Amino acid sequence: MDNALWAFGRMSGVVSLVLFSVAVILGILNRSGRPLFAIPRFSMTLLHRNVSLLATVFLVFHIVALMLDSYAKLNVIDVFVPFLGGFKPFWQGLGTVAFDLVLAVVATGLLRHRLGQRSFRAIHWLSYAMWPIALGHAIGNGTDGTSKWFVVLAAGSLAAVGAAVAWRLSANFLETAKARQGGLS
Amino acid sequence: MTIQEAVGPAVDTLRGSAGTYQLFAAGSNAGLAEHEQAFGPLSLAAIDAGFMSVLGESGLTGRGGAAFSSWRKVAATAQGRGAALLPAKPVVIANGAEGEPLSFKDKTLLAHAPHLVIDGLLIAGRAVSASLLYIYTTPAAMPVVEAAVAERRDARKIKVVQAPETFISGEASAVVNSIATGVALPLDNRRRLSAAGLKGRPTLVLNVETLAHVALIARHGSGWFRAAGSERDPGTRLVSISGQGAGQVLEVEGDARLCDVLSSAGVDLSTVGAVLVGGYHGRWVRDLECRLSPSGPGENVINPGAGVLHILPARDCGLEATARILDYLARASAKQCGPCMFGLPAMARVLSAIAYGDRNPRLVLELERLTKLVGGRGACHHPDGTARLVSSALEMFAEDMKAHLLGTCTRETRSAI
Amino acid sequence: MTEILHIDWTRCDGRGLCTELLPTVLVRDDWGYPLALQATNGNRSNPAISPGNIEAAREAVHLCPKLALSLVPEQAKPRQ
Numbered sequence: 001m002d003n004a005l006w007a008f009g010r011m012s013g014v015v016s017l018v019l020f021s022v023a024v025i026l027g028i029l030n031r032s033g034r035p036l037f038a039i040p041r042f043s044m045t046l047l048h049r050n051v052s053l054l055a056t057v058f059l060v061f062h063i064v065a066l067m068l069d070s071y072a073k074l075n076v077i078d079v080f081v082p083f084l085g086g087f088k089p090f091w092q093g094l095g096t097v098a099f100d101l102v103l104a105v106v107a108t109g110l111l112r113h114r115l116g117q118r119s120f121r122a123i124h125w126l127s128y129a130m131w132p133i134a135l136g137h138a139i140g141n142g143t144d145g146t147s148k149w150f151v152v153l154a155a156g157s158l159a160a161v162g163a164a165v166a167w168r169l170s171a172n173f174l175e176t177a178k179a180r181q182g183g184l185s
Numbered sequence: 186m187t188i189q190e191a192v193g194p195a196v197d198t199l200r201g202s203a204g205t206y207q208l209f210a211a212g213s214n215a216g217l218a219e220h221e222q223a224f225g226p227l228s229l230a231a232i233d234a235g236f237m238s239v240l241g242e243s244g245l246t247g248r249g250g251a252a253f254s255s256w257r258k259v260a261a262t263a264q265g266r267g268a269a270l271l272p273a274k275p276v277v278i279a280n281g282a283e284g285e286p287l288s289f290k291d292k293t294l295l296a297h298a299p300h301l302v303i304d305g306l307l308i309a310g311r312a313v314s315a316s317l318l319y320i321y322t323t324p325a326a327m328p329v330v331e332a333a334v335a336e337r338r339d340a341r342k343i344k345v346v347q348a349p350e351t352f353i354s355g356e357a358s359a360v361v362n363s364i365a366t367g368v369a370l371p372l373d374n375r376r377r378l379s380a381a382g383l384k385g386r387p388t389l390v391l392n393v394e395t396l397a398h399v400a401l402i403a404r405h406g407s408g409w410f411r412a413a414g415s416e417r418d419p420g421t422r423l424v425s426i427s428g429q430g431a432g433q434v435l436e437v438e439g440d441a442r443l444c445d446v447l448s449s450a451g452v453d454l455s456t457v458g459a460v461l462v463g464g465y466h467g468r469w470v471r472d473l474e475c476r477l478s479p480s481g482p483g484e485n486v487i488n489p490g491a492g493v494l495h496i497l498p499a500r501d502c503g504l505e506a507t508a509r510i511l512d513y514l515a516r517a518s519a520k521q522c523g524p525c526m527f528g529l530p531a532m533a534r535v536l537s538a539i540a541y542g543d544r545n546p547r548l549v550l551e552l553e554r555l556t557k558l559v560g561g562r563g564a565c566h567h568p569d570g571t572a573r574l575v576s577s578a579l580e581m582f583a584e585d586m587k588a589h590l591l592g593t594c595t596r597e598t599r600s601a602i
Numbered sequence: 603m604t605e606i607l608h609i610d611w612t613r614c615d616g617r618g619l620c621t622e623l624l625p626t627v628l629v630r631d632d633w634g635y636p637l638a639l640q641a642t643n644g645n646r647s648n649p650a651i652s653p654g655n656i657e658a659a660r661e662a663v664h665l666c667p668k669l670a671l672s673l674v675p676e677q678a679k680p681r682q
Contacts, residue, residue: 030667031667033616033617033618033634035622040622041617041618041619041622042619042622042623042661042662042665045619045665045667046665112669113664113669116669117613117668117669175618175634176616176633176634179527179632179633179634180527180633180634371612372612373610373611373612373613374647375608375610375672375674521611521612522611522612522614523611523614523615523616523631523633523634523635524611524631524633524635525611527632527633528631528632528633531632558631558632558637560646561641561645561646561647562609562611562635562637562646562647563611563647564610564611564612
């Protein structure tokens with residue numbers, strides 16, 4: 001049982017990381033205003049939301065499994081308060097920080113209509129901090145963090161998210177950028 | 186238009202002493218003593234619920250441009266309090282912002298007859314049981330208004346707020362926003378100001394000239410007011426005349442013929458090519474026989490808006506004048522609403538191209554398409570007013586347009602507009 | 603009761619979701635902003651929503667990335 005919990009805890013962490021990478025990329029795609037292939041924009045928005053929620057579910061699995069696991073013995077304080085853990089406190093703390101940020105981003109995302117656009121947006125921007133912190137936690141804390149398959153996976157995610165961010169910062173990022181830069185049509 | 190010119194016209198050039206033409210009856214730079222001597226003291230206590238019906242009978246419409254029925258606006262604010270247990274007390278704002286570059290009648294009125302405006306504000310405030318009163322004024326008139334308010338005991342609760350000198354600063358929701366937050370930009374219009382404006386209270390924003398008329402109607406009654414003007418456009422209005430000679434402010438009868446107004450301002454009609462009626466959000470007019478009235482059936486009626494009459498001499502090119510105005514309007518956009526922020530510059534680029542020598546005939550169709558595209562879309566009426574100006578230019582200067590496309594426009598251009 | 607879809611132009615950024623959800627009501631203009639196909643009294647900021655489109659309009663209000671849309675009853679029509 002313990003072996004199963006341990007394996008499940010580790011794998012759910014990896015799955016969560018991959019899903020968060022996809023969520024970030026989908027978020028950036030959404031912001032560009034472009035539909036992806038034949039998927040309309042409103043479906044892209046829903047996809048972004050659902051992938052993010054799914055990633056959060058796997059993150060919860062990851063945490064609960066490691067709380068129940070007799071080897072990891074994660075306690076409730078370590079789940080919410082970073083850098084107090086007994087084993088690799090810094091790297092584990094990064095995971096805690098990322099989890100706190102995820103909680104903030106998800107909660108404000110679900111309450112967007114009540115909070116108003118400004119607060120929602122300010123908190124949502126924290127996603128850009130959350131993702132690299134989570135990646136750092138995976139590499140530094142994970143048992144598989146330096147194994148070959150994980151390094152390849154991490155590098156692939158980093159390249160994909162990095163490319164999306166670079167595109168986000170480019171001048172023609174917005175679907176409407178050209179039209180809005182003016183010039184006679 | 187410099188400030189000196191704007192507040193400069195001495196009262197002898199303002200037709201304002203005979204009969205019911207009396208916004209300026211107290212003379213130049215009238216203080217409280219002259220004001221009371223000319224109009225008699227204000228008896229605020231006599232203003233009760235009955236005043237609303239007097240205002241309704243007078244048929245007074247707003248003189249700030251929209252020409253909405255004043256009593257309807259006042260009544261909506263009085264009812265805007267709703268049925269709450271502790272209803273919020275309304276706010277009344279005298280709007281003296283005059284961002285329109287061709288308009289100076291409000292500055293002139295505030296400079297020479299501030300007490301008439303203050304009377305009107307106090308009356309309107311009493312009619313809706315307001316607890317907060319503001320005068321929102323253009324910087325040019327600020328010292329005069331502050332001095333006038335300080336001179337009166339009954340005006341102590343009036344706050345004087347300076348309006349920024351931007352085109353859009355006088356739009357009603359921009360007025361409310363400016364007083365509340367210091368940002369003179371229009372607000373989304375989902376909720377009416379009469380229901381929830383400044384500090385969430387029912388808010389009545391009336392042009393300063395409208396309030397001056399209110400002060401006279403309260404003294405002399407609706408019949409007196411209706412003695413001037415016509416059935417469909419009773420009373421008088423101030424007009425700012427520019428484009429030929431020095432700027433002038435005149436008080437003219439409602440429903441007046443354009444040519445009569447221009448003649449009484451000493452304009453040589455034979456030199457007039459077209460008249461921009463209503464300012465930068467107005468229309469070009471060539472038929473000088475038309476009448477200035479905000480409403481009314483039939484041809485030959487033109488809405489005077491806020492009373493701007495700008496003369497384009499016959500030798501000048503109307504397209505180029507419009508291109509210059511359109512360029513100004515595009516830059517004056519608050520840049521809050523997409524269709525205005527991107528549509529107006531696009532229109533300006535096309536019209537400038539036509540005016541300055543591009544002979545591609547497709548440009549005219551493109552301008553018409555863009556004009557239709559921006560209309561009715563935005564938090565305020567800046568796109569609508571701009572579209573109105575451009576449509577009228579396309580109609581009135583169709584001949585000039587042909588000449589431009591053929592490269593044969595020989596009219597001069599002027600930098601004075 | 604007819605409802606109208608109010609567009610808060612000060613918030614709208616022309617992201618295009620509403621035009622996909624309500625293709626019979628809105629199209630996109632040159633810059634991506636929603637353009638009401640039918641004007642009501644010259645006002646194209648408040649298109650009327652037919653009963654068949656109400657669900658899609660609710661979805662548009664919910665999903666608008668800028669929270670620029672709201673459904674309001676016909677009577678409470680915003681000032682023009």
